[in-house]
Amino acid sequence: MHGRAAALGAGTILNALATGTGSAFAIDAETTATVELDDSDDVRGTIAEAPDADTRLVERCVELVVEQYGDGEGGTVETESDVPMAAGLKSSSAAANATVLATLDAVGASVGRGPDDDITRIDACRLGVRAAREVGVTVTGAFDDASASMLGGVVVTDNTEDELVARDEPDWDVLVWTPPEQAFSADADVSRCEDVASMANLVAELALEGRYAEAMTVNGLAFSAALDFPTDPAVEAMPLADGVSLSGTGPSVVAVGDRDGLEQVQERWDARDGETRLTTTRTDGARIL
Ligand SMILES: Nc1ncnc2c1ncn2[C@@H]1O[C@H](COP(=O)(O)OP(=O)(O)O)[C@@H](O)[C@H]1O
Ligand SMILES: O=C(O)C1=C[C@@H](OP(=O)(O)O)[C@@H](O)[C@H](O)C1
Structure with missing residues (x-):
């Protein structure tokens, strides 16, 4: 039994560590999972x-899907x-x-909104969030990031309830700088993040008004200060980009704006260690291959 699927990376508009409300946007970067199920035990x-x-x-993730939709299979999962x-x-x-989508594919479960489908994409996403909580790789569950990765576009979420509050499909150019x-x-120092909760509330208001670029800039300044990351990259980008933020x-x-401005920011950021990449938003989300 074989399954294969791809899901998207994302950037941050609002880090959920302060209040539980988060916001993220999908970018054109992918992870692919290949799942092979067999009659082994693990x-x-x-x-x-x-x-x-x-x-x-x-x-x-494989275990949770097999428990609900499979027949006790074990097997392998490989990500690229x-x-x-x-x-x-x-x-x-x-x-x-x-991985969740690839495993659903492997067990023959259908993903979609139709009456005959076994599970919606957003509930498939909730299974991955549950797995992340169980193995301890997340603070809030990161339903903001997970739903952006699964659905594409911009999302605003309540991570305390794993609920989608808003979703939008803007088409942006995006510049990413990833230090080594x-x-x-x-x-992460959650208590320092909670100290900037008043700024997180402001970011949520801006995001829900559709003022995403300003929202992310306020987010970036607040969370860079709280988590002790430099603000110089943001200040370098501000005259040339619409919005810029520490991601997660x-x-x-990550910076968003028009291509010309972002290319100029890229020249500035290229002087730093690490890698820069010009990309775009994605609105299509994850898919079974
Ligand atoms: N390609 C991958 N394949 C499998 N697990 C992964 C992969 N990338 C990340 N992970 C899991 O996610 C963890 C990192 O999560 P996290 O610190 O939240 O990083 P990020 O901000 O990139 O999501 C890793 O320790 C690993 O458990
Ligand atoms: O673990 C979590 O609950 C979160 C981690 C952060 O993202 P990263 O995983 O990208 O650091 C943050 O932006 C998100 O809102 C919530």
Whole structure:
């Protein structure tokens, strides 16, 4: 029994660690999961680019789907990704969503909104969020990142209830800077994030008014200060981009705006260690391959 699916990376508009409300937008970066189910007793995961990395998230995703839609199968799951791991670009959400969809494909369960479908995409996304909570790679569950990765577009979510509050489909150019370091979400200083809750409430208001670019800039300044990341990249981008923010718990920084302006920001950010990448938003979300 074989299944294969791809899900998207994402950038941050509002980090949910302060209040539980979060907002994220899908970008054109993908993680693909390939699942092979058999009559073995356990699930073994492999991450193509990182043989020593923690595979419990994707293994738990396979187990949860098999428990509900399969027949006790074990097997293997392998991910391949161009979303860098633990860089703030939602590698965990992309890996979980791709694995859940690939496993649903392998067991022959149908995903969609029709009366005969077994599960909707948003409920498939909730299974991945449950797996992330169970293996401890998340603080709030990160339903904001997971739903952006699964559905595409911009989402605003309540991560305390795993509910979608708003969704939109803007078409933006996006610049990403990823420094060479990693920052695992599970290690983030949550109490420092809670200290900037008043700014998070303002960011949520702006996002719900559709003022995404301003929202993300306020988010970036507040959470860079709280989590001790430099604000220089944001200040360099502000005259040339519509919005710029620390993505998630860092260390990546994302900017949105017009292509010309972002190319100029890229020249500035290229002077830093790490990698820059010009990309776009995606509105189509995850898919079975
Ligand atoms: N390609 C992948 N395949 C399998 N698991 C992954 C992959 N990428 C990330 N993960 C899981 O997600 C964890 C990192 O999550 P997190 O710190 O939230 O980073 P991010 O901000 O990129 O989502 C990893 O330790 C691993 O468990
Ligand atoms: O673990 C979590 O609950 C979250 C982690 C952060 O993202 P990263 O995983 O990208 O750091 C944050 O932006 C998100 O709103 C919630």
